[in-house]
Amino acid sequence: MQDEVQFAGFGGQGIMLIGKLxxxxxxxxxxxxxxxxxxxxxxRGGTAYCTVVLADRPIGSPVISNPRYLVVMNxxxxxxxxxxxxxxxxxxxxxxxxxxxxxxxxxxxxxxxxNDIAVELGDNRVASMVALGALLGYxxxxxxxxxxxxxxxxxxxxxxVLNINLLALERGFELGRAFRESRQGGQEEQG
Amino acid sequence: xxxxxxxxxxxxxxxxxxxxxCKHYFAYPITPQTEVAEYLARRMPEVGGVFLQAESExxxxxxxxxxxxxxxxxxxxxxxxxxxxxxxxxxYIAAAELPVVFINIVxxxxxxxxxxxxxxxxxxxxxxxxxxxxRLLVLAPSSVQEAVDLVMTAFTLxxxxxxxxxxxxxxxxxxxxxxxxxxxxxxxxxxxxxxxxTVGCKGRDPVIVKTLYLDPVACHKHNxxxxxxxxxxxxxxxxxxxxxxExxxRLLLVSYGTMARVCKTAIDELKEQxxxxxxxxxxxxxxFPILPIRQEANRPHVxxxxxxxxxxxxxxxxxxxxVLGARPxxxxxxxxxxxxxxxxxxxxxxxxx
Amino acid sequence: xxxxxxxxxxxKDNHTHYCPGCTHGIIHRLVAEAIDELGLRERTVGxxxxxCSVLAYNYFNCDFQEAAHGRAPAFATGIKRVRPDLxxxxxxxxxxxxxxxxxxxxxxxxxxxxxxxxxxxxxxYGMTGGQMAPTTMPNQVTTTTPTGRNVKEVxxxxxxxxxxxxxxxxxxxxxxxxxRPHYVVQAKKAILKAxxxxxxxxxxxxxxxxxxxxxxxxKSPKEACDWLEQNMIPYYPLGEHKLPDRDxx
Numbered sequence: 001m002q003d004e005v006q007f008a009g010f011g012g013q014g015i016m017l018i019g020k021l022x023x024x025x026x027x028x029x030x031x032x033x034x035x036x037x038x039x040x041x042x043x044r045g046g047t048a049y050c051t052v053v054l055a056d057r058p059i060g061s062p063v064i065s066n067p068r069y070l071v072v073m074n075x076x077x078x079x080x081x082x083x084x085x086x087x088x089x090x091x092x093x094x095x096x097x098x099x100x101x102x103x104x105x106x107x108x109x110x111x112x113x114x115n116d117i118a119v120e121l122g123d124n125r126v127a128s129m130v131a132l133g134a135l136l137g138y139x140x141x142x143x144x145x146x147x148x149x150x151x152x153x154x155x156x157x158x159x160x161v162l163n164i165n166l167l168a169l170e171r172g173f174e175l176g177r178a179f180r181e182s183r184q185g186g187q188e189e190q191g
Numbered sequence: 192x193x194x195x196x197x198x199x200x201x202x203x204x205x206x207x208x209x210x211x212x213c214k215h216y217f218a219y220p221i222t223p224q225t226e227v228a229e230y231l232a233r234r235m236p237e238v239g240g241v242f243l244q245a246e247s248e249x250x251x252x253x254x255x256x257x258x259x260x261x262x263x264x265x266x267x268x269x270x271x272x273x274x275x276x277x278x279x280x281x282x283y284i285a286a287a288e289l290p291v292v293f294i295n296i297v298x299x300x301x302x303x304x305x306x307x308x309x310x311x312x313x314x315x316x317x318x319x320x321x322x323x324x325x326r327l328l329v330l331a332p333s334s335v336q337e338a339v340d341l342v343m344t345a346f347t348l349x350x351x352x353x354x355x356x357x358x359x360x361x362x363x364x365x366x367x368x369x370x371x372x373x374x375x376x377x378x379x380x381x382x383x384x385x386x387x388x389t390v391g392c393k394g395r396d397p398v399i400v401k402t403l404y405l406d407p408v409a410c411h412k413h414n415x416x417x418x419x420x421x422x423x424x425x426x427x428x429x430x431x432x433x434x435x436x437e438x439x440x441r442l443l444l445v446s447y448g449t450m451a452r453v454c455k456t457a458i459d460e461l462k463e464q465x466x467x468x469x470x471x472x473x474x475x476x477x478x479f480p481i482l483p484i485r486q487e488a489n490r491p492h493v494x495x496x497x498x499x500x501x502x503x504x505x506x507x508x509x510x511x512x513x514v515l516g517a518r519p520x521x522x523x524x525x526x527x528x529x530x531x532x533x534x535x536x537x538x539x540x541x542x543x544x
Numbered sequence: 545x546x547x548x549x550x551x552x553x554x555x556k557d558n559h560t561h562y563c564p565g566c567t568h569g570i571i572h573r574l575v576a577e578a579i580d581e582l583g584l585r586e587r588t589v590g591x592x593x594x595x596c597s598v599l600a601y602n603y604f605n606c607d608f609q610e611a612a613h614g615r616a617p618a619f620a621t622g623i624k625r626v627r628p629d630l631x632x633x634x635x636x637x638x639x640x641x642x643x644x645x646x647x648x649x650x651x652x653x654x655x656x657x658x659x660x661x662x663x664x665x666x667x668x669y670g671m672t673g674g675q676m677a678p679t680t681m682p683n684q685v686t687t688t689t690p691t692g693r694n695v696k697e698v699x700x701x702x703x704x705x706x707x708x709x710x711x712x713x714x715x716x717x718x719x720x721x722x723x724r725p726h727y728v729v730q731a732k733k734a735i736l737k738a739x740x741x742x743x744x745x746x747x748x749x750x751x752x753x754x755x756x757x758x759x760x761x762x763k764s765p766k767e768a769c770d771w772l773e774q775n776m777i778p779y780y781p782l783g784e785h786k787l788p789d790r791d792x793x
Binding site: 249257260 | 585586587588592599604605606607608609610612615618619620622623625626627630650651
């Protein structure tokens with residue numbers, strides 16, 4: 001069993017961080033993990049992305065051209081990586097900054113207003129946490145509680161920042177779960 | 192044995208060196224391995240070690256040379272163009288028979304090239320780089336854990352052979368994060384160096400660390416000695432891994448580093464489709480695993496051999512040397528920072544079968 | 545009976561390969577005397593350059609390393625950083641230090657590395673047979689400047705001591721000569737001072753020694769001394785160019 005997630009957005013949107021949180025958390029659950037960033041000039045202002053591979057046996061290629069899951073925080077990332085997602089996969093789109101969607105029926109598309117929710121919570125920077133939460137609500141790649149523990153370690157004594165990050169994760173998680181449940185409901189109706 | 196921690200390759204390499212008892216690092220920043228320097232700038236003071244950012248790779252490598260001559264464990268890290276600048280010192284260090292560990296996190300060349308992963312320094316690492324008859328012992332990890340283990344092994348080998356050792360990894364080995372464990376017991380104690388290190392001549396005749404041999408007979412003898420050392424490496428230090436070589440596979444892949452991991456995924460995918468492909472992954476690039484590859488290539492069910500590299504075809508020359516014409520040897524690779532996907536490799540394999 | 549003159553302990557009992565009239569021998573001796581007088585021989589490491597003095601380790605009676613061309617200051621940095629208890633000096637000529645090795649000497653000085661450099665400036669490449677050095681005088685004839693150094697094409701000679709003296713980092717920088725006995729006395733004082741600064745862990749110390757090369761200058765030893773006096777000293781003024789205590793604001 002292997003899952004691949006690609007996170008993409010502008011540099012500074014917290015892309016690398018949410019990828020590392022996922023990788024760390026999966027490692028704590030005893031899985032094999034590999035986190036591979038884009039590096040070099042792309043780190044400076046352009047599209048930043050990282051891929052996380054989670055597996056139950058030693059990971060072969062760390063280079064993933066067709067991830068199962070994609071989380072995009074800006075429009076260029078959706079346009080660049082959206083077509084690459086595996087059939088039966090899913091994409092989480094930050095609809096606050098991405099007015100368009102993707103013309104694919106073979107994948108699930110979650111439109112989550114990450115920045116709007118972040119602003120509502122009081123800190124624009126937690127938009128990526130909303131996105132990560134939404135992914136985990138949609139598909140339980142790792143336990144949300146494990147991620148929360150890591151966030152607590154990361155932000156430590158900055159209580160206000162920590163709380164906003166935890167709330168962001170939870171808000172995203174609820175939206176992701178609601179999407180999944182509505183999909184399952186829909187499939188059952190169709191069946 | 193410690194617990195698993197998630198570390199970036201570059202940082203894990205720096206930590207592994209410290210765990211191996213190396214407290215001295217001289218280097219110059221270059222992408223994609225500057226994180227080694229950044230990590231050690233923080234860590235070396237914590238362990239009472241020396242971190243120095245030199246004015247160039249030329250200076251850094253000669254600082255290593257001097258410090259190694261004074262009998263301490265030293266290492267540096269750089270990337271392709273930086274290694275070219277260090278190649279002068281590498282030749283001298285090999286000639287002076289000093290233990291130094293070099294890390295090359297390879298980017299694409301030639302020239303300034305690009306900063307993305309490549310394996311285009313295979314020739315430079317295994318066939319020279321610097322001038323003269325010398326050999327580097329070259330080790331190529333394919334995961335962060337293996338990079339950690341090989342860095343620790345490298346210091347032991349450097350001491351054992353009194354020779355520079357090179358760890359060569361493509362940019363991904365430096366940049367990716369994977370879980371690692373540090374096996375402290377792998378680090379050997381540095382051997383007694385008082386006989387050859389310049390630590391002051393109290394109670395003995397002066398020691399001279401030098402590489403000049405104006406007398407041709409003496410210079411020849413020195414070269415013979417270095418050759419005998421290389422022969423000992425060939426006899427004792429071949430390292431490699433077989434993958435899916437148990438059954439009657441039809442094609443033998445030879446691939447190393449991250450590229451070998453991509454090949455493993457391709458092999459797994461083909462297996463599901465009923466196509467059996469085996470792989471030999473050299474871990475030591477010098478000494479090259481000539482005999483194991485020859486043995487695999489000569490198995491009756493093997494139709495051909497395919498060398499898969501992030502280059503325009505460098506290791507393939509050693510693969511040909513190993514196979515010695517017994518089977519056709521093919522090459523598949525990309526350069527410039529492009530990394531073939533498992534699907535790309537699968538297609539290349541299907542074309543041969 | 546008592547001894548009035550003897551070989552310093554820091555020198556081996558070997559004949560040097562230097563040409564008649566060359567002042568390397570005097571400079572070697574001054575360094576060896578300084579090492580002996582300060583009692584440093586058993587913890588000293590010398591770094592030999594590439595050039596005429598590449599074989600310096602055959603004459604000095606202490607541990608030695610032979611550097612790649614121009615890299616002696618990097619060697620010294622490496623040794624001194626990992627073994628600050630050792631006394632480290634480089635012995636370099638003008639091709640080694642002022643041409644191929646400018647980067648290493650400049651940055652070692654600027655970092656304030658606590659080693660000593662003896663820089664022998666004889667205005668010509670000796671070992672390779674008399675080619676132009678960065679310190680070759682204007683209009684001086686060498687094998688690669690057969691009509692004399694043309695400063696319009698290759699610039700003026702580099703004054704290394706003055707250049708290093710401009711660095712903000714504290715250092716001891718002096719220029720001396722050894723072609724007349726009274727200069728030798730001054731040179732000895734400067735070399736001693738340089739090693740003292742190192743032993744006190746005070747600063748980088750640098751002594752430039754103007755030297756003759758009768759062979760490649762095409763002069764007798766006496767003519768060479770006169771030529772140095774008349775041509776080099778006006779361009780390369782002697783004296784202490786920088787003292788660590790004379791800190792600039």
